[in-house]
Amino acid sequence: MPKIIIACGTAIATSTYxxxxxxxxxxKENISADIIQCRxxxxxxxxxxxxxxxxxxxxxxxxxxxxxxxxxxxxxxIGEDALLRDILKEIKKSKIYKHPKSK
Numbered sequence: 001m002p003k004i005i006i007a008c009g010t011a012i013a014t015s016t017y018x019x020x021x022x023x024x025x026x027x028k029e030n031i032s033a034d035i036i037q038c039r040x041x042x043x044x045x046x047x048x049x050x051x052x053x054x055x056x057x058x059x060x061x062x063x064x065x066x067x068x069x070x071x072x073x074x075x076x077x078i079g080e081d082a083l084l085r086d087i088l089k090e091i092k093k094s095k096i097y098k099h100p101k102s103k
C-alpha cells in the first residue's frame with residue numbers, strides 16, 4: 001500500500017486540510033493508502049521507501065528517496081487539479097500500488 005506523508009510546520013491545521021483533500025481524491029479513485037501527517041522536520045525519518053510520496057506545504061530541501069510534491073496548490077486552489085493528477089499518476093506507477101480490480 002502506498003504511503004503518503006503530508007507535512008507542514010506543526011502537523012496540525014495545514015496538513016489536516018491537505019490530508020482531507022487527498023483522502024477524498026483517493027476514495028474517488030478507489031485507492032487505499034497510508035496517510036501520515038507530520039512536521040516537516042520529521043519527513044526524512046518517515047519517507048524511507050522509494051514508493052513513498054511526500055506532500056509539503058513548507059518547502060525545504062529534503063534528502064529522501066520519496067517523490068516530493070509542493071502542496072501549496074491545495075491551499076490556494078491554483079493548480080490544485082493538475083497537482084492531484086500528478087500525485088495520482090505517481091501512485092499508480094508505484095511498485096507498491098495494486099489496482100483495485102486486481103487480485
